[in-house]
Amino acid sequence: MDRTLFQKIWSRDGWAGLPVHRSLLTPLSFLERTLHVFPEKIGIVDGDRRFTYREVGERVYRLASALRRAGVRKGDRVAVLSPNAAEVLEAHFGVPQIGAVLVAINVRLSPSEVAAIVRHSGARVLVADASLADTVASLRRDLDLSLVVWTGEGRSRDPAWGEIGYEGFLETGSPEPFAPDVDDEDQTITINYTSGTTGQPKGVMYTHRGAYLNALGEIVETGLQAESVYLWTLPMFHCNGWCFTWAVTAAGARHVVVPKVEPARVFELVEQEQVSHLCGAPTVLVMLQSELPSPGYRFPQPLRTVTAGAPPPPAVIERMEGLGAVITHVYGLTETYGPHTVCKWKAEWDGKAISARAALKARQGVGYVHAPELRVVDAQLNDVPADGETMGEIVMRGNNVMKGYFRDPDATAAAFAGGWFHSGDLGVMHPDGYVELRDRKKDVIISGGENISTVEVEKVLFFHPAVLEAAVIGVPDxxxxxxxxxxxxxxxxxxxxxxxxxxxxxxxxxxxxxxKKVEFGPLPKTSTGKTQKFKLREKEWAGQAKRIH
Structure with a gap:
């Protein structure tokens, strides 16, 4: 591949018509820059496979041109159903390269849930891992799929059914670079379906502009550099891996891929690949803490650990930092490209006791550098007092907020009521301007007229030496x-x-x-580690009138 082409492909007529002081913001430009600067650097490690960024680029262009030859056009949706893999990373660049829209699907959903997402998104092409062949087989007859591309091993290919292996499919494309089919930075780049913890998933639309800015925000707020090594403990199907799919590439750093979180494998790769960064929900941190390689274990190098997904108990943060990790606590939703806030650390906090530092880091903090618009408001959208006590709803707007819900204008209008995105999360504003999440609206317990924050109770439970995980809900009384x-x-x-x-x-x-009651046992969770409190509530409130808050 001719490296000089990378400097030429951005000069096509559609882009040349822009003012000199502007370029269209798209994360596709990140790969081009990294290909130009680090072509021979290892970009992806996936098991025994190691790809240089030059090879990644060639595979991305092959995928893009192969999809185009298969009839995929600008605006079409391409679904991906796979655990973390090099192929999923390639799809994050190859699909939008031709102006198509990536729909990455949660691999833990039931066949009927997968079918509902494919049907709602209108995807005609599905890239699926062979390990999920049974899921795909059960929905093929109900969906109008023109092509299924199989990744992984062990799946027979049937051309008569429009099936082909991924590597064979790449061979139908060309490794030659070409300009991305993007003429509007507000063009949809991906659709991410919400996790479904509270009901029917909705398709959240991300734009090229939003993905670009969020990826830059991740680089700034988590300290990604060209020398960084990022371990994929976070599912790539979840908010496009919080946009780290694009951010790690933009930094010229190395992706190290694992299909699922297995503590022994995580510790092995942290040492072998000199991992510097990983992300995960607090439950992932709990898993690592409970399966250490040896007593007194510490990470061999500083490990920037980014956590979100549920308010992390200070006890979990304290234990993780005791292993030598550096915790960055972020907060957001699918509708905000993943993280929207970060508990930005201040040097004057360094001298505090580790328990005090952990309590500070458990706060959700302030807006990302590119997305500072964040408020805590009452029902009339008035700011609540910044006293660390008065609860209100966390709302946000700006660069980090979704374009809207795909094919659902009513839900979009409701979410954007009053010109702000309504998170549905309740929190407080501290005097220093840092937000702290207290609960989901639906999770607050109203007992005898008193509001009880389940998060507050859970924080205490996590400090008990025998408690690994805990969840609190309201039950009938x-x-x-x-x-x-x-x-x-x-x-x-x-x-x-x-x-x-x-x-x-x-x-x-x-x-x-x-x-008032305690029940022992495993907690129901989503694939991203969030406790499914609605399942606990359904069991406890069966036959009872539903609460209305």
């Missing part, structure tokens, strides 16, 4: 309407009784906030 109940997963080899857990909470909380 004849006298108080509802009262807190804790669902607790104990650490391996540890034991605790209901009375012990309740007594521990009563030592640290007002008594009305403490769980």
């Amino acid at each position: 004849e006298k108080w309407g509802e009262v807190p109940k804790a669902f607790v997963t104990l650490r391996p080899g540890r034991s605790a009784s209901e009375a012990e857990i309740v007594g521990y909470c009563r030592e640290h909380l007002a008594h009305f906030k403490c769980p």
